[in-house]
Amino acid sequence: MIQSQKQLQSKSPSAEFSGTSPQLTVDLGALVSNFNTLRNAVQQSGSICAGVLKANSYGMGYERVAEALWAEGCKTFFVALVGEGVKLRALFPKATIYVLSPYLNLDADLLREHRLIPCLYDIDGIDLWIAANNTAAPAVLHFETGINRLGLSTQDLEQLLSNRSRLNKLELKLIMSHLSSADEQQSEHNQQQLEAFKRIRNEFPNTPASLANTAGIFLGTEYHFDLVRPGIGLYGHDPHYYENQGSRLKPVATFAAPLAQIKELKAGEAVGYGATKLDRDSTIGVILCGYADGVMRALFKPVNKEGHQVTINSYKAPILGRVSMDMITIDLTTVPKEARTIGSMVEIFGNHSLVENAAAMAGTSAYELFTRVSGRAVRKYD
Numbered sequence: 527m528i529q530s531q532k533q534l535q536s537k538s539p540s541a542e543f544s545g546t547s548p549q550l551t552v553d554l555g556a557l558v559s560n561f562n563t564l565r566n567a568v569q570q571s572g573s574i575c576a577g578v579l580k581a582n583s584y585g586m587g588y589e590r591v592a593e594a595l596w597a598e599g600c601k602t603f604f605v606a607l608v609g610e611g612v613k614l615r616a617l618f619p620k621a622t623i624y625v626l627s628p629y630l631n632l633d634a635d636l637l638r639e640h641r642l643i644p645c646l647y648d649i650d651g652i653d654l655w656i657a658a659n660n661t662a663a664p665a666v667l668h669f670e671t672g673i674n675r676l677g678l679s680t681q682d683l684e685q686l687l688s689n690r691s692r693l694n695k696l697e698l699k700l701i702m703s704h705l706s707s708a709d710e711q712q713s714e715h716n717q718q719q720l721e722a723f724k725r726i727r728n729e730f731p732n733t734p735a736s737l738a739n740t741a742g743i744f745l746g747t748e749y750h751f752d753l754v755r756p757g758i759g760l761y762g763h764d765p766h767y768y769e770n771q772g773s774r775l776k777p778v779a780t781f782a783a784p785l786a787q788i789k790e791l792k793a794g795e796a797v798g799y800g801a802t803k804l805d806r807d808s809t810i811g812v813i814l815c816g817y818a819d820g821v822m823r824a825l826f827k828p829v830n831k832e833g834h835q836v837t838i839n840s841y842k843a844p845i846l847g848r849v850s851m852d853m854i855t856i857d858l859t860t861v862p863k864e865a866r867t868i869g870s871m872v873e874i875f876g877n878h879s880l881v882e883n884a885a886a887m888a889g890t891s892a893y894e895l896f897t898r899v900s901g902r903a904v905r906k907y908d
């Protein structure tokens with residue numbers, strides 16, 4: 527028997543979306559709760575808890591996320607790009623907005639015009655920023671301590687200190703660095719970077735300092751300094767989830783798409799590209815989201831026919847068959863009939879099908895799965 531879309535007709539389509547779009551539902555209450563968990567974790571240290579909103583707030587929509595954080599007293603935001611800062615500034619005239627990856631050759635005017643504060647990571651950038659400002663130029667100095675991405679080198683630091691003319695022209699808001707391995711609690715890199723950062727900090731006794739991302743916050747008070755920069759923790763992933771086998775934070779994102787068709791197939795028949803052969807008689811559901819929406823192809827392994835477990839009406843069902851651009855097929859054979867209704871929203875990741883499990887299967891991280899959710903998915907908020 528094939529169930530069909532007729533069953534959908536009783537549901538009126540929402541004006542906001544067609545009813546068949548994948549949905550990313552963002553639980554703003556959980557987001558705020560995570561912010562408070564992180565803020566409380568650094569309270570003893572007297573550290574300020576900022577929020578990292580880059581990449582459209584890790585795919586969750588920067589407007590609503592920023593609003594919720596602002597209402598909770600989070601007044602300092604970090605973004606990666608100047609363009610992200612400009613959009614945020616339009617909403618929050620009074621926020622302190624730091625830009626992590628400015629490109630000073632091109633960005634100086636926009637930074638000034640929108641009162642965005644660049645995190646400077648080389649001497650050329652410092653000179654360009656000073657030249658672009660008539661008065662002391664507000665800035666963060668981002669120092670390299672071992673991740674070897676953006677950051678002022680030890681030589682740059684010596685140069686800045688040996689002749690202080692540049693430093694005198696900056697209004698230093700913060701010195702910062704970034705940890706490479708904070709998600710690995712036992713990594714020796716953490717302690718090494720901490721020591722390197724403390725040595726740098728000694729040269730700037732009157733400037734607030736910042737080292738920790740989400741994972742760094744959980745490494746302990748030594749890592750907190752004056753301001754912390756959590757991103758992923760706000761969005762519900764505990765970076766020590768795998769090591770601790772549990773989360774200290776609440777899931778925020780639910781990524782789901784509707785069940786569009788159900789079919790009964792016989793053992794030996796096949797599903798999807800590459801014709802994955804069925805080992806038994808099976809009930810197969812077709813879900814309207816695919817890799818174009820951010821469902822990674824790696825969530826189904828053709829070699830052993832293993833698939834990520836999605837959730838339909840509280841029942842688990844594995845992806846079975848290759849992930850297509852706009853569709854996936856799932857195995858509903860063991861899901862009771864009453865739980866497999868056309869139009870049901872099937873959770874790809876969320877409270878039941880954990881993003882951590884999906885990430886482990888796809889050989890990636892929660893960060894990548896969140897930020898891969900495409901623009902085609904409707905963002906909803908509760």
Ligand SMILES: *Cc1c(COP(=O)(O)O)cnc(C)c1O
Pocket residue numbers: 578580626703704738739740741755756757758759
């Ligand atoms: C992205 C980023 C963060 C936030 O990291 P999470 O691991 O998401 O908490 C903090 N600092 C810098 C420099 C970053 O690039």
